[in-house]
Amino acid sequence: MSKVSECPYATSAEVAEQCKVTKGCDHxxxxxxxxxxxxxxxxxxDISAYTHGVGWCAPQQGACKLSxxxxxxxxxxxxVETIGCSGMTHSAAMAAEILPGxxxxxxxxxxLVCDAINTAMRELFLQIVYGRSQSAxxxxxxxxxAGLEDLGKGARSMVxxxxxxxxxxxxxxxxxxxxxxxMALDANNEVIGYEFVSLGKMTDFIKKGMEPNEAYAKSMxxxxxxxxxxxxxxxxxxxKE
Numbered sequence: 001m002s003k004v005s006e007c008p009y010a011t012s013a014e015v016a017e018q019c020k021v022t023k024g025c026d027h028x029x030x031x032x033x034x035x036x037x038x039x040x041x042x043x044x045x046d047i048s049a050y051t052h053g054v055g056w057c058a059p060q061q062g063a064c065k066l067s068x069x070x071x072x073x074x075x076x077x078x079x080v081e082t083i084g085c086s087g088m089t090h091s092a093a094m095a096a097e098i099l100p101g102x103x104x105x106x107x108x109x110x111x112l113v114c115d116a117i118n119t120a121m122r123e124l125f126l127q128i129v130y131g132r133s134q135s136a137x138x139x140x141x142x143x144x145x146a147g148l149e150d151l152g153k154g155a156r157s158m159v160x161x162x163x164x165x166x167x168x169x170x171x172x173x174x175x176x177x178x179x180x181x182x183m184a185l186d187a188n189n190e191v192i193g194y195e196f197v198s199l200g201k202m203t204d205f206i207k208k209g210m211e212p213n214e215a216y217a218k219s220m221x222x223x224x225x226x227x228x229x230x231x232x233x234x235x236x237x238x239x240k241e
Contacts, residue, residue, distance in 0.1 A: 032131025036139035041129065044073040044105045049133035050142040053124025057115040062088045066095075066120035067147050070128060073103045079147035080117065081157045088114050104128065154200025163238075171238035177221060184225065184232035192231060193224030 031038035034048050041047055050069045056062070062085030069077035078099040080092040091114030099107055108125050112118050127133065135141040148155060161174035170191060172180045177196045184193035198219045205215035225231050 032129075033136035034131060034133070035135050035141035036137055044103050047073050047104060047128055048141055049128050049131075050077075050135040050146050051124060051127045051133035053120040053122070053127060055116045055119030055121070055123055057085070057088075057119075061085055062114075062116050064088065064092070064114065064116040064120040066117060066124050067150065068099065068104070068107075068124060068128075069142060069144055069146055070104055071141070073105075075099050075102050075104065075107060077144050077147050079150065082114075082116070083159060085114075085116070088116060091117055154198065154204070156200045173238055175223070177223065178219070180238055181220070182235045183238050184222075184230075185234040185236065186225075186231050187233050189234070193222060193226035195220065195222045195226060195235075197221075 029040050029042060031040050033039075034041075034046075039046055039048075048071050050067070052065060052067045055064045055066065063083055065081040067079040067081075068075050078096050080096045080099075082088040082092045091112070095112040095114070095117045098110060098112060102110065104125060107121055110121075112121055134146075151157060158176040159174055160176065162170060162172055164170040169189075172183055172191070172194050174180060175194065175196055178198040178200075180194050180196050182195040183191055184195070186192045197216060198221065202215045202219035205218060206212055210218070
């Protein structure tokens, strides 16, 4: 059997002395679901998907949710959402400018300013290359703009902020609907509903020329058993009372 090496790279003396054994079956990589198709991904350009990754910084004081819309390995759209750290918002502003136009491999090896965003990119990469994506079974994937659609009509992140103590109980501060203004309690002092103001709607009304007080009133809403007819006997301001 021939010992002539066809390898273009340097080999050790031990490997050079070995005879060659022919490789048997090779079925290629396992196919992954991408935009309604089963794809055997071999190159970065084989990856197309809209997916998410969540990351955190070393002290875990803040977190980032990163959403990317990737077409043929290129990032066409990036949504960067952060929570818990004031400085991270500035990092997100830079990352949202840096990411579009890069390949996902470039993005993985790019400093995205904040450790939480870098970690989110790593987690997203693991999701997307294994076929775990929001668009895995959507024919032709999601349109560029899917990130804005995720945010909703007001283009604001969905954030929940709750606080509680053993001594005084729970306080609802921010729900996905908006800023919580009042909590409704029943006769047993248990929470049965809440009132909120949609800051996105209110801002849009004011931008269109509406008086602030009118815009505030028009942007109010409530959830749960909030009225006296529903059993509410007391209302509290979660930030004051």
